[in-house]
Amino acid sequence: MSKTILCIGAGYVGGPTMAVIADNCPEYKVIVGDINAARIKGWQSATLPIYEPGLDAVVKRARGRNLFFTTDIIAGIKEADIIFVSVHTPTKTFGRGAGRAADLQFWEKTARDIVEHAESDKIVVEKSTLPVRTAEAMHRILQSNTKGLNFEVISNPEFMAEGTAIDDLQHPDRVLVGAMSTPSGQEALADVVDIYKHWVPEAKIKTTNVWSSELSKLVSNAMLAQRVSSVNSISALCEKTDANILEVSASMGLDSRIGPKFLSAGVGFGGSCFKKDILNLVYLCEYYGLPEVAAYWEQVIKINDYQQRRFVENIANQMFNTVAGKKIAVFGFAFKADTGDTRESPAIYICRMLLDEHAKLAIHDPQALPYAATDLADCSAAEISYETDPYQAAAGAHAIVVLTDWQEFRQLDYRRIFDLMDKPAFIFDGRNLLEHQKLFDLGFNVFPIGQKALSHFEKTSA
Numbered sequence: 001m002s003k004t005i006l007c008i009g010a011g012y013v014g015g016p017t018m019a020v021i022a023d024n025c026p027e028y029k030v031i032v033g034d035i036n037a038a039r040i041k042g043w044q045s046a047t048l049p050i051y052e053p054g055l056d057a058v059v060k061r062a063r064g065r066n067l068f069f070t071t072d073i074i075a076g077i078k079e080a081d082i083i084f085v086s087v088h089t090p091t092k093t094f095g096r097g098a099g100r101a102a103d104l105q106f107w108e109k110t111a112r113d114i115v116e117h118a119e120s121d122k123i124v125v126e127k128s129t130l131p132v133r134t135a136e137a138m139h140r141i142l143q144s145n146t147k148g149l150n151f152e153v154i155s156n157p158e159f160m161a162e163g164t165a166i167d168d169l170q171h172p173d174r175v176l177v178g179a180m181s182t183p184s185g186q187e188a189l190a191d192v193v194d195i196y197k198h199w200v201p202e203a204k205i206k207t208t209n210v211w212s213s214e215l216s217k218l219v220s221n222a223m224l225a226q227r228v229s230s231v232n233s234i235s236a237l238c239e240k241t242d243a244n245i246l247e248v249s250a251s252m253g254l255d256s257r258i259g260p261k262f263l264s265a266g267v268g269f270g271g272s273c274f275k276k277d278i279l280n281l282v283y284l285c286e287y288y289g290l291p292e293v294a295a296y297w298e299q300v301i302k303i304n305d306y307q308q309r310r311f312v313e314n315i316a317n318q319m320f321n322t323v324a325g326k327k328i329a330v331f332g333f334a335f336k337a338d339t340g341d342t343r344e345s346p347a348i349y350i351c352r353m354l355l356d357e358h359a360k361l362a363i364h365d366p367q368a369l370p371y372a373a374t375d376l377a378d379c380s381a382a383e384i385s386y387e388t389d390p391y392q393a394a395a396g397a398h399a400i401v402v403l404t405d406w407q408e409f410r411q412l413d414y415r416r417i418f419d420l421m422d423k424p425a426f427i428f429d430g431r432n433l434l435e436h437q438k439l440f441d442l443g444f445n446v447f448p449i450g451q452k453a454l455s456h457f458e459k460t461s462a
């Protein structure tokens, strides 16, 4: 093998990213290390620890050939030429910057592990999403070594999205690699670019200074989340004015300056990144004395929270002002379709608000049920059931609440579901996913987002 790559952190990013690198670069040995032994065992087994379409095939092709998973990170550090660091960087929950700043303790620990165990020069690649200027701190820690070793820090943020990770990694819009302008920084940059050149067209590999690269990732996530909050804010106005958010979004999206993506109204964005990255941006702006800029970006999160509150308030209002004691079938708990990931999923907050109103929940999700049970572990078990069968979830329910855009929810037999439910039967489609007119014709009262409700009550009272 011509080079050894180590990735520290075998999570949603580290695992798929390294699998794709190993698949495309058979002459590199790729080791993925993690302190979480259960996760590593999963990566070594037939049942991978994360669900991602297409991932199984890529891992199967490369594993044991030039892709290896291990808990022995020290051996990996000693062997590697290039070390990607892909540990989590959650929002700090304590001390200075709590609730806003990124918690870099996991990150710093890896830097210290590298300094302690390295026996040769290394290129260290920031794959995690980090506050701008983290590379400076990383470099200082690494250069504190007394062994005379040289470490180059490169920023190479990951833009893949869960649910489409393999396709995104295989066909990225761009790969961003940032480095210091020193000759050794530029040499290290070339080494990292060489990896991607195996399968990414050179025109899509963008090189920048290290700070631009770090900041571009935070800002890309903030801009994407801002589109979601913008369209969700307008969905509220649509519901007041009989404008239709689907028509408004489609019209906006046809403007080539705006584009059609990320304009779907719903119960808001989730996932481990958007909220934490915006909070991180807000913190950075405050830190650098830019309170107006901080307030601007913070509003994106406020609208996301508002949209979820608004959704639950509408459920209670429409169901005769109370959901107490009523069974509600929750379709979807993952933060989006095609992933089992529930981190920061709107479903967590919406389910908790419904439980506060004393509803009884039957939660169904094709991939995320084990995580849902963990997320709601502190809630009264008597009020929640987890159903692998959607019809079982709907049986005896007063309402269905759609919280994830799983396409398979469109294929269900809603006539059967209607017959199984208590009447009047409600559907609150928090993802504008289902065929509303058909459901209305079956007898449901249908409440989408940003569109006129289809209610049999309104019809009779009109």
Ligand SMILES: NC(=O)c1ccc[n+]([C@@H]2O[C@H](COP(=O)([O-])OP(=O)(O)OC[C@H]3O[C@@H](n4cnc5c(N)ncnc54)[C@H](O)[C@@H]3O)[C@@H](O)[C@H]2O)c1
Pocket: 008, 009, 010, 011, 012, 013, 014, 033, 034, 035, 036, 039, 073, 086, 087, 088, 089, 106, 107, 109, 110, 127, 128, 129, 130, 158, 159, 160, 161, 162, 272, 273
């Ligand atoms: N999830 C996404 O869609 C996504 C996309 C782009 C970027 N990112 C960024 O990538 C980073 C990782 O995200 P993720 O979703 O993969 O997180 P994750 O929590 O799934 O994985 C992180 C892994 O790092 C391991 N780890 C922590 N400290 C360690 C240490 N000292 N040594 C070895 N392993 C250690 C953890 O055990 C965990 O398995 C974050 O900064 C995130 O913002 C995530």
